[in-house]
Amino acid sequence: MKQNIYDNNTFFEKYKELRAREHNYNNLLEQPNFFTLIPTLQNKVVLDIGCGMGDFAAYCVTQGAKHVTGFDISSNMIANAKKRHIHEGLTFERSAFEDVTVSEGTIDFVSSSLAFHYIADYQLLIKKISKALCEEGVLLFSIEHPIVTANKGKESWITNEEGNLLHFAVDNYQYEGLRTQNWIVDNVIMYHRTMSTILNTLIENGLQIEKVIEPIPAKEAVCNLPSLDKEFRRPSFVIIRAKKIVNK
Amino acid sequence: MKQNIYDNNTFFEKYKELRAREHNYNNLLEQPNFFTLIPTLQNKVVLDIGCGMGDFAAYCVTQGAKHVTGFDISSNMIANAKKRHIHEGLTFERSAFEDVTVSEGTIDFVSSSLAFHYIADYQLLIKKISKALCEEGVLLFSIEHPIVTANKGKESWITNEEGNLLHFAVDNYQYEGLRTQNWIVDNVIMYHRTMSTILNTLIENGLQIEKVIEPIPAKEAVCNLPSLDKEFRRPSFVIIRAKKIVNK
Numbered sequence: 256m257k258q259n260i261y262d263n264n265t266f267f268e269k270y271k272e273l274r275a276r277e278h279n280y281n282n283l284l285e286q287p288n289f290f291t292l293i294p295t296l297q298n299k300v301v302l303d304i305g306c307g308m309g310d311f312a313a314y315c316v317t318q319g320a321k322h323v324t325g326f327d328i329s330s331n332m333i334a335n336a337k338k339r340h341i342h343e344g345l346t347f348e349r350s351a352f353e354d355v356t357v358s359e360g361t362i363d364f365v366s367s368s369l370a371f372h373y374i375a376d377y378q379l380l381i382k383k384i385s386k387a388l389c390e391e392g393v394l395l396f397s398i399e400h401p402i403v404t405a406n407k408g409k410e411s412w413i414t415n416e417e418g419n420l421l422h423f424a425v426d427n428y429q430y431e432g433l434r435t436q437n438w439i440v441d442n443v444i445m446y447h448r449t450m451s452t453i454l455n456t457l458i459e460n461g462l463q464i465e466k467v468i469e470p471i472p473a474k475e476a477v478c479n480l481p482s483l484d485k486e487f488r489r490p491s492f493v494i495i496r497a498k499k500i501v502n503k
Numbered sequence: 504m505k506q507n508i509y510d511n512n513t514f515f516e517k518y519k520e521l522r523a524r525e526h527n528y529n530n531l532l533e534q535p536n537f538f539t540l541i542p543t544l545q546n547k548v549v550l551d552i553g554c555g556m557g558d559f560a561a562y563c564v565t566q567g568a569k570h571v572t573g574f575d576i577s578s579n580m581i582a583n584a585k586k587r588h589i590h591e592g593l594t595f596e597r598s599a600f601e602d603v604t605v606s607e608g609t610i611d612f613v614s615s616s617l618a619f620h621y622i623a624d625y626q627l628l629i630k631k632i633s634k635a636l637c638e639e640g641v642l643l644f645s646i647e648h649p650i651v652t653a654n655k656g657k658e659s660w661i662t663n664e665e666g667n668l669l670h671f672a673v674d675n676y677q678y679e680g681l682r683t684q685n686w687i688v689d690n691v692i693m694y695h696r697t698m699s700t701i702l703n704t705l706i707e708n709g710l711q712i713e714k715v716i717e718p719i720p721a722k723e724a725v726c727n728l729p730s731l732d733k734e735f736r737r738p739s740f741v742i743i744r745a746k747k748i749v750n751k
Contacts, residue, residue: 402650402673402676405737406670410669410670413661413670413672421658421672422658422661422672422673422674423672423673423674424661424669424670424671424672424673425650425670425671425672425673425736425737426669426670426671426736426737427735427736428650428717428735428736428737428738429717429719429734429735429736429738430735449717449738450698450715450717450741451715451716451717451741454702454712454715455714455715458712458713458714463711463712464702464706464711464712465706466703466706467698467699467702467703468699469676469677469697469698469699471677486677487675487676487677487678488673488674488675488676488677489653489673489674489676490676490677490697493698493699
């Protein structure tokens with residue numbers, strides 16, 4: 256069964272609180288970098304995987320996208336998305352993308368922000384995305400960095416007796432698969448994959464890598480959220496843009 | 504001035520000793536993976552950057568390469584290469600590849616094993632390689648993994664009081680540039696780059712990424728060299744194959 260942590264109401268309320276904060280890792284670190292890689296959206300057909308409360312899907316419509324479908328496995332998320340964003344170019348669907356049927360070669364842009372590390376079968380996911388994309392179609396996604404997911408749930412930042420951070424602990428890097436962590440609530444499930452698996456799976460499915468970003472916060476962001484200075488010591492996220500190539 | 508540690512005679516003698524061991528990281532971990540990505544060599548013009556004692560250059564000739572030029576900045580290495588391998592299809596040259604002039608689009612295959620982390624200007628290096636490669640030409644190189652180079656010269660494996668390895672220490676990941684380490688002798692210079700810099704520089708220079716390997720040792724290799732079991736906990740190397748694409 257797929258984990259559906261966002262339908263745990265304790266989790267969901269605390270998550271909304273976290274995301275509502277003006278200064279968080281999403282809007283100061285991940286999103287500014289993610290946005291630099293968005294392709295032209297005018298008249299495009301878009302899928303957003305793990306759409307959450309639908310803000311990115313709605314943004315795509317404001318940028319001229321013809322139609323955007325947002326998928327999320329959480330009914331809490333989809334209910335919020337439908338309430339927040341009403342537009343004829345927008346559809347929100349409570350489904351895991353792995354279970355959905357999409358016509359081959361019909362999608363111009365597939366986006367996903369910090370959702371792929373919750374999906375167990377990455378091979379199947381990328382295969383389905385590649386099949387859905389038209390020629391020259393773009394996949395843009397962000398995920399937790401393998402440096403961070405490798406030893407998730409175990410030691411991360413090591414401190415000395417005074418509580419100063421000494422370094423970040425990496426371990427179990429080559430053992431891919433399930434990790435559990437305590438984030439907001441206990442035992443949130445996610446999946447670790449190596450950088451090579453993340454990249455090679457794209458390539459093997461006809462997706463040519465165009466850009467890889469390991470985000471660094473802007474100076475101003477660190478002023479607003481000082482804990483972001485840790486991002487210079489190890490990357491939290493990786494953002495990848497790839498283009499569908501059809502071999503002729 | 505470019506570092507030329509292999510012309511330090513103490514270093515060179517100890518290095519030769521290390522490489523002469525039947526079981527080492529090169530022949531049990533890096534080389535077996537590197538070899539899986541070598542393109543067809545029949546009639547190909549090849550450059551080997553950081554050719555060392557010339558064994559790989561000589562191998563290419565045995566596989567039908569038309570001509571192989573090996574570059575190394577160490578006169579010790581080039582002297583050894585010339586002594587070990589005499590063949591009309593082989594040239595060894597004591598030069599930094601960055602300083603060499605190569606005719607545009609004349610090379611089929613550029614290889615480099617564990618040398619790029621010694622080169623200060625990676626941008627220039629990749630630009631020159633891309634220019635030298637013909638259309639569909641292949642670059643194959645291995646380097647120390649950014650996880651390892653990030654905090655090089657400082658803490659690496661953290662142990663408990665009993666001497667057991669607890670985890671690998673990552674720090675300073677986003678600070679690219681010079682690192683010094685004590686390997687065989689003191690103060691060997693190398694350069695850290697992030698994974699995104701390594702990959703994006705290829706892409707920006709028209710080199711399409713075909714495969715990324717973070718090598719894992721075979722079971723038999725771990726039997727022969729038990730310290731290789733650490734490779735499951737963090738990768739030592741990354742091996743990348745890329746293909747020159749000419750936009751028409």
